[in-house]
Amino acid sequence: MSERLPIYLDYAATTPLDPRVAEAMIECLHTSELQGNPSSMGHEYGRRARARVEQARAQVAAAINARPASIVWTSGATESNNLALLGAARFHADRGKHIVSSRTEHKAVLDALKQLEAEGFSVTYLKPASDGIVTVEQVRDALRDDTQLVSLMHVNNEIGVIQDVGAVGRLCRERGVLLHVDAAQSAGKVSIDVEEMGVDLLSLTAHKVYGPKGIGALYLRRNPPVGLRPLMFGGGQELGLRSGTLPTHQIVGMGVAFEIAEREREADVVRIRALRERLWAGISKLRNVELNGDPERRVCSVLNVSFHGVEGESLQYALADLAVSTGSACASASETPSYVLRALGRSDHVAQSSLRFSLGRFTTEAEIDAAIVSVTQAVERLRSIAPKNTGE
Amino acid sequence: MSERLPIYLDYAATTPLDPRVAEAMIECLHTSELQGNPSSMGHEYGRRARARVEQARAQVAAAINARPASIVWTSGATESNNLALLGAARFHADRGKHIVSSRTEHKAVLDALKQLEAEGFSVTYLKPASDGIVTVEQVRDALRDDTQLVSLMHVNNEIGVIQDVGAVGRLCRERGVLLHVDAAQSAGKVSIDVEEMGVDLLSLTAHKVYGPKGIGALYLRRNPPVGLRPLMFGGGQELGLRSGTLPTHQIVGMGVAFEIAEREREADVVRIRALRERLWAGISKLRNVELNGDPERRVCSVLNVSFHGVEGESLQYALADLAVSTGSACASASETPSYVLRALGRSDHVAQSSLRFSLGRFTTEAEIDAAIVSVTQAVERLRSIAPKNTGE
Amino acid sequence: MHYSPLVERHFATPCNVGQLASGSDVLTARAGSQDRGVEILLSARVEHDRIVALNHRVYGCPHSIAAASWLTERLTGATLQDLARWTWREAATALEVPPEKWGRLLVLEDAVRALEKNWRSRPSNHAETA
Amino acid sequence: MHYSPLVERHFATPCNVGQLASGSDVLTARAGSQDRGVEILLSARVEHDRIVALNHRVYGCPHSIAAASWLTERLTGATLQDLARWTWREAATALEVPPEKWGRLLVLEDAVRALEKNWRSRPSNHAETA
């Protein structure tokens, strides 16, 4: 175990709690009046907990311009994505069994779609251009008479590109097709307006927005109402769409996190983007480095770079003083090169030599400058010991 | 809103956090080194979070005499029950489509079974005797050649009776049928030994054991391994059985809660049982009150009483200074009389006039004495204004 | 469940609880049953053409208890015509009883109708109504 | 991924990095490629029947980098026979390389074999091997 902790540049994997969020959660953990079951409306403990739950529902709804009644609490975006996709597809199977999505979606979308394929649905996985963007034309061309659902992520978790969800939303409206958007990575960084974007289902999670892990939400359009088959059944909480005792402290934490994220979004974005540009300015001084994903249409916080002539595992090992990721958190446990970079046309070998730097609310200029030094030294050292391609 | 808070006698709906659990959780909320994604094994933040997650897994496993590898984290017992029932039934559908359960299971079991019936499974719901007990003979008689699964709760949440799960486990072993046990209400109050009980699947939740809401676990036998179809798909956490970022602080809280609950179980049980007997001694001085459920084979903490000649809603309203429940938390939002008491043969009207008092670790003798006074006064007053059945 | 202040007051301190000792000037009426969730017993002392005392006993939900208590205040001093004119809606409005509880107020009206019937059938009454 | 202390040391401070200036007494051998994930270049100065200097360049994972560095220490002073006897398993054992990485060590062995072949094919060598 390293003594000094590395510089945290893995905000896209998960964010530390904002102290204001921690404070709100700790109040719930310390205050016995708030520890009743929010479903126990028969007594004061339950009613007070319920009041906090509904306050948080309003906070999350406000952050995406939705009505509180359209927010369903879940355990995170994985559950939200599964509830949205499995729930809508199974419920509306009679409308048609075709679904349109993309190759660069998060595993929680891709694996849910695989399950639907096993259940007899057919899925078109759109291949983005090398910049990571899926165009509305691609979606239009993929729509069929039996298409019931389109699922497209707002901001990609590995390369940070932003999809034009609004245009796809208008298209889906015209065609009477449901649109699900995985917004786990955009909340707090890109404005989300479910009305303007014409979204029917939208997945959110707290732990990418300085809130707690293990709590998320699914936005579900209420007019016209979108029908869903629940993933789990029981007490009938959340209008029967998601049973299970509501975790007051978690929900309160998510509410505060989203309220802060929306209020401070613009200031955060300006600061974080400047830091990211400083990082890229430093790293791009190295020869043979390549930015992955569209340089303009991207979230402020993510920088995904391929380092040619440097082996990925050695690069990460040499950068022990930086907490960065070689892909999505779940993937980085494994050795396999990022399927997202592969979809952009990168070779296994280049994908393997790529790192995702993701910055956040607590990143400092000093950390960025230190990161530039580490990366430069590591890359130059590894290149210096490698065989020259113009050898002998 | 009442100024002074009522006396909390609704521990079966949910328990307040044990301060030691709160402390452990707050450490996670305050310590940035612990706020990495437990799946980010590429850096120290992830590895330290993972270490805490695995420590908690060992704590929960130890409390039920299981191996850590057999514990899967979920969002609570609702999810655990659904994962166990939907997951096993769908996975093993080829083994047979018959399931045996009981009428007094929690809604999270009954509604999951309803869903399975909609998917073509047939379910036998055993009717317990008026004492609430389902006998092993009843289970034996219900088994068919195509029975693949038996689901029986350990301790009932409304009346507190304890089922002889061990005997049912031995029977299921003989017959090669899977046994699922919903142990949400027994953990920390009744000894749970998955080996001795011969259980294949067991549902747990933290918030009934002085741990946080929104975190639970499913015990899943590993040898021979029990196959399950996941409810949600994605990052592949928890060996692919339950994807989604692991909420370190929640898991740590559950671990500490179960470690404490098992260590202090016997002392807690003795204290709480004495308080419950004191409560019953006081309440039973009233004429025409009836204890629901077997008087001996019951958990230490629950007392469910029918008050004849008193209308239920008025009784609860008159007892505004007591936080008690008219059934399970989820049910008490609604007006309908408890289906559990109905299954025991009580009339709607008697079921309607019943209250569940549930005691816990922080209940005091003074609270019990005050509760006795309130109940006595309320019942006598309401009876005094009612028409005498031998009227005129 | 929401309870109006008036319901709260009558539930906490119901008035005219009990049953008047039977006598030639005392009418009683009973409606509902415990199994149905509401049971009401009214007893009224009538002098000349008016109710001079009205007592009640009630089994039921807070709204039913409050409504019965409220009724005894409302109809003390009432004539047979007042009784005939009275309907459950008056109680529903005065006590802000939610629709799901209206059925219980009908039982209260049943009791009032029964009381009215007994009053009409009193011998001493024929002249007046003739 | 686990790295043994020896891997850590050789990765942090690899020895004999570089390429010897070509000359009649210098043998070189190359194996693998960046696309395959490992590429190794060895250059050895031979005097009489021994390697008196052995340099390397390497592209690859930490295990590959450490193994190449370790190899140059291990085989400095080696004879043609020592070279012929050497196998990747020696590196696997010494550096505690996990099985999933053994394939990469085979590339290192390829480089050693190539060096051996070049040595044998040296004119000055025929006499000795005859």
Ligand SMILES: Cc1ncc(COP(=O)(O)O)c(C=O)c1O
């Ligand atoms: C785009 C995207 N979708 C879904 C998820 C899963 O969210 P959660 O970890 O809350 O289940 C993540 C993060 O892991 C993500 O980045």
Ligand SMILES: Cc1ncc(COP(=O)(O)O)c(C=O)c1O
């Ligand atoms: C017996 C039983 N099973 C399942 C549950 C559901 O547990 P959770 O609230 O953790 O989803 C409860 C409590 O609500 C319960 O008492």
